[in-house]
Amino acid sequence: SSIISAIYIYFPLSVFPFYFFFNQPRSTTRDRDMERAAAAEAEAALLREKANLLRESMRRSEAVREGSAAAVDSIGRRMAAVDEAVRPAQARTWSAYRAHDNVARSLRAVEAVVRHLDAVREAESVILESASKGVTAYLDAVDNLKSAEDFFTSKRIGKAGDDALKRVDELLRKAAAELENEFSRVLSECSKPVELEQLLKCLPSRSSAKDSAESQPNPGAVLSLPTLIDPRYVPRLSKLAQKSVQLGCHKQFVKIYRDTRSSTLELTLKQLGVEYVTAEEVQTAQAESRDAKITHWIRCLQIAVKLLFPSERALCDQIFEGKHAWKDHCFAAATSKSLLNLLSFGQAISKSKTSPDKVFLLLDMFDRTLELQSEVEAVFAGDECAENRKSASTLVKCLAQAAKKTLIDFKDSIVKESPKNTSTDGDVHPLTSYVGNYIKYLMDYQSSLKLIFQESSNGDGTKSGLVSEISGLIHAVETNLDVKAKQYKDHALGILFLMNNINYIVRSIRRYIKSIQLRETQEIEISLIGWNNHFLVLSSEAKDLVGDDWIQRRRRTVQQHATQYKRVAWGKVLDCLSAQGLTSSVGSATEGIAGSVGSIGSHSSTTSTSVIKARLELSFNAMCTLLCLFWCFFLAISFMVLLSNIIRFKSFNKQFEEVCQTQMNWAIPDKELRDNLILAVAEVLLPAYRSFLKRFGPLVENSHHASKYMKYTPEALEQTLGNLFAKKLPQ
Numbered sequence: 001s002s003i004i005s006a007i008y009i010y011f012p013l014s015v016f017p018f019y020f021f022f023n024q025p026r027s028t029t030r031d032r033d034m035e036r037a038a039a040a041e042a043e044a045a046l047l048r049e050k051a052n053l054l055r056e057s058m059r060r061s062e063a064v065r066e067g068s069a070a071a072v073d074s075i076g077r078r079m080a081a082v083d084e085a086v087r088p089a090q091a092r093t094w095s096a097y098r099a100h101d102n103v104a105r106s107l108r109a110v111e112a113v114v115r116h117l118d119a120v121r122e123a124e125s126v127i128l129e130s131a132s133k134g135v136t137a138y139l140d141a142v143d144n145l146k147s148a149e150d151f152f153t154s155k156r157i158g159k160a161g162d163d164a165l166k167r168v169d170e171l172l173r174k175a176a177a178e179l180e181n182e183f184s185r186v187l188s189e190c191s192k193p194v195e196l197e198q199l200l201k202c203l204p205s206r207s208s209a210k211d212s213a214e215s216q217p218n219p220g221a222v223l224s225l226p227t228l229i230d231p232r233y234v235p236r237l238s239k240l241a242q243k244s245v246q247l248g249c250h251k252q253f254v255k256i257y258r259d260t261r262s263s264t265l266e267l268t269l270k271q272l273g274v275e276y277v278t279a280e281e282v283q284t285a286q287a288e289s290r291d292a293k294i295t296h297w298i299r300c301l302q303i304a305v306k307l308l309f310p311s312e313r314a315l316c317d318q319i320f321e322g323k324h325a326w327k328d329h330c331f332a333a334a335t336s337k338s339l340l341n342l343l344s345f346g347q348a349i350s351k352s353k354t355s356p357d358k359v360f361l362l363l364d365m366f367d368r369t370l371e372l373q374s375e376v377e378a379v380f381a382g383d384e385c386a387e388n389r390k391s392a393s394t395l396v397k398c399l400a401q402a403a404k405k406t407l408i409d410f411k412d413s414i415v416k417e418s419p420k421n422t423s424t425d426g427d428v429h430p431l432t433s434y435v436g437n438y439i440k441y442l443m444d445y446q447s448s449l450k451l452i453f454q455e456s457s458n459g460d461g462t463k464s465g466l467v468s469e470i471s472g473l474i475h476a477v478e479t480n481l482d483v484k485a486k487q488y489k490d491h492a493l494g495i496l497f498l499m500n501n502i503n504y505i506v507r508s509i510r511r512y513i514k515s516i517q518l519r520e521t522q523e524i525e526i527s528l529i530g531w532n533n534h535f536l537v538l539s540s541e542a543k544d545l546v547g548d549d550w551i552q553r554r555r556r557t558v559q560q561h562a563t564q565y566k567r568v569a570w571g572k573v574l575d576c577l578s579a580q581g582l583t584s585s586v587g588s589a590t591e592g593i594a595g596s597v598g599s600i601g602s603h604s605s606t607t608s609t610s611v612i613k614a615r616l617e618l619s620f621n622a623m624c625t626l627l628c629l630f631w632c633f634f635l636a637i638s639f640m641v642l643l644s645n646i647i648r649f650k651s652f653n654k655q656f657e658e659v660c661q662t663q664m665n666w667a668i669p670d671k672e673l674r675d676n677l678i679l680a681v682a683e684v685l686l687p688a689y690r691s692f693l694k695r696f697g698p699l700v701e702n703s704h705h706a707s708k709y710m711k712y713t714p715e716a717l718e719q720t721l722g723n724l725f726a727k728k729l730p731q
Contacts, residue, residue, distance in 0.1 A: 119144045120168055127171045131182040135236055139243055142175050146246055176247040183240045184256045190229040191260050193267040202226050202307055225311040237319045254326060258333040265338040268308060272300045276341045279351040294361050297345045298368045304342055305372045309335055309379045328384035339388055346395045350402035356410040362403040363445045369396050400452040407469050414476040419483040426496040427667040428504045435477045436508030439470060443512045474505065492569035496666060499561040503673050506554045566681055573659055576652040577688040648696055653711050660720060668725050682721050690714050
């Protein structure tokens with residue numbers, strides 16, 4: 001500070017000479033040098049004075065520092081003396097504090113022991129009573145006992161603590177037993193079988209109770225689950241189940257829940273008519289009863305999978321909330337027996353004796369179980385429900401195998417059908433009708449059958465399992481029909497039999513194709529024996545089943561049978577209308593008459609020549625006799641020509657009437673086939689008959705009783721053909 005004050009005092013004095021010097025007028029150079037020397041001297045004197053002031057200030061500062069250090073050292077010595085004097089009092093104070101803390105901790109420990117002992121006594125009075133009087137208070141008492149148990153287990157109190165712990169354990173065991181009884185009582189009282197009316201109310205739409213047997217849940221609708229237990233009691237059951245975990249008796253609770261809910265679910269299904277059945281019981285049932293039971297079983301299966309099992313799952317989740325392993329175990333155990341009873345009917349059906357019609361029942365059951373498989377997987381999710389899922393999937397496989405075996409057995413039975421069992425009129429055989437409808441109905445189950453036969457669209461050109469089976473059925477029928485056709489003595493009737501039956505098979509397939517045509521837009525024209533029939537383009541599904549060229553090949557087969565029928569059935573009639581055939585039919589009679597007339601003429605010629613040569617002079621009477629002989633020969637030739645024409649007409653009439661009379665009782669049930677077959681015969685017969693009339697009619701129509709021989713005009717012949725395959729010819 002002294003240095004700073006000196007600077008402020010002497011700085012103006014040092015600056016003033018310079019100021020004065022620079023403001024003086026400039027003189028000579030010498031004067032300026034003298035002035036500079038004086039100024040430098042004055043500046044040096046000023047700096048010396050400043051240095052002296054700085055040294056004085058530093059001396060005074062050092063003196064002050066030494067005084068301050070001495071004062072601090074004195075204060076330190078005095079503080080050490082004070083600390084030494086206070087230390088004994090501080091030690092006595094710390095000892096008193098520790099003693100007070102030990103006393104406080106002891107008091108707290110005693111207080112905790114007393115508090116837990118009081119809690120045990122209070123809980124004991126509640127535990128000794130029934131839990132039904134107040135579940136909440138009972139559960140609070142159990143909580144207090146568990147807290148006391150944890151306290152006495154973690155603290156070493158001595159004999160009093162051990163005695164209290166033993167008492168707590170006894171009370172907890174009694175509480176566990178009481179809670180089990182309360183859980184069982186509440187669950188049993190609340191678990192009642194679900195009435196059918198309540199189940200029907202859960203469906204999205206239903207008819208009257210009278211139609212309940214036919215009502216089916218809508219697969220796309222949202223269903224409301226039925227109430228299995230009064231919602232007011234569910235929280236109580238959940239609290240009891242949760243408390244069982246703390247008491248370590250949850251296994252007993254799980255067993256109680258399993259037994260109670262399992263029996264209740266069984267009673268519910270029993271009210272619906274679902275019980276465990278065996279294959280023997282199903283086998284002894286009547287067909288009508290079995291069909292009704294299958295329909296009823298499908299309905300019950302849908303109700304169980306869509307309503308009962310999901311409701312049981314939801315109830316189990318609510319009661320055993322938060323315990324996933326227990327929930328799955330309880331649900332699987334509670335539903336396993338009911339599911340087994342429900343699936344036993346399907347298993348029994350799949351194992352019962354097979355019949356061709358049974359395949360449709362099996363396919364219906366397969367469709368329904370397969371549709372519900374995803375819901376079964378969702379409801380019975382988890383490792384604990386693996387057996388339930390396996391049971392459901394096993395049923396699907398069994399139904400598939402049974403359907404597959406039924407089709408194979410049916411094909412074998414067709415091959416073994418007795419060939420002697422034929423119709424007398426060439427009508428469609430019952431076996432053909434049955435198989436045709438059978439295949440048509442099978443095609444309605446395409447998707448299911450493809451799954452059963454495990455078809456794959458690998459594009460390798462080979463036939464799939466389903467296509468092979470359908471083709472096998474058709475081939476078996478055709479083989480059996482060929483054998484049956486050979487049993488007919490009349491070859492034409494056998495051909496007609498084949499034509500009727502093959503046409504029926506084609507028509508059955510065509511009807512199915514027309515049902516698909518509703519979804520198609522393109523149209524093609526297929527000619528069958530010269531008849532134009534309009535079909536829509538075969539869908540890819542139909543092509544997969546019957547093959548791309550199936551219709552064409554069967555069309556050619558029917559054409560071949562029609563051609564063969566015309567040749568065999570109407571061959572003799574057409575022969576009567578041809579020149580060669582008619583000549584051969586009346587040749588022997590004509591040759592006999594001509595030979596007789598020739599011999600008569602030859603003999604007469606020889607005799608006449610000898611008479612002329614020998615007796616030229618014979619009289620006019622002899623010449624008249626010769627003329628009479630020639631006239632008789634001419635009349636004989638004319639009579640023979642007329643007779644041959646009459647024989648021609650009589651032969652045609654006989655053959656035509658025999659064919660018509662024979663075919664009068666023959667049958668062609670397909671009107672289109674009948675009309676076109678008659679048309680095909682008429683197109684061949686009528687032109688030949690008109691030519692026959694034109695050639696031989698004039699020789700007969702002038703004779704007596706001409707109408708007796710020329711019985712049919714072309715129009716009458718056409719009308720008669722139009723009445724073929726009727727019971728009798730028109731009079």
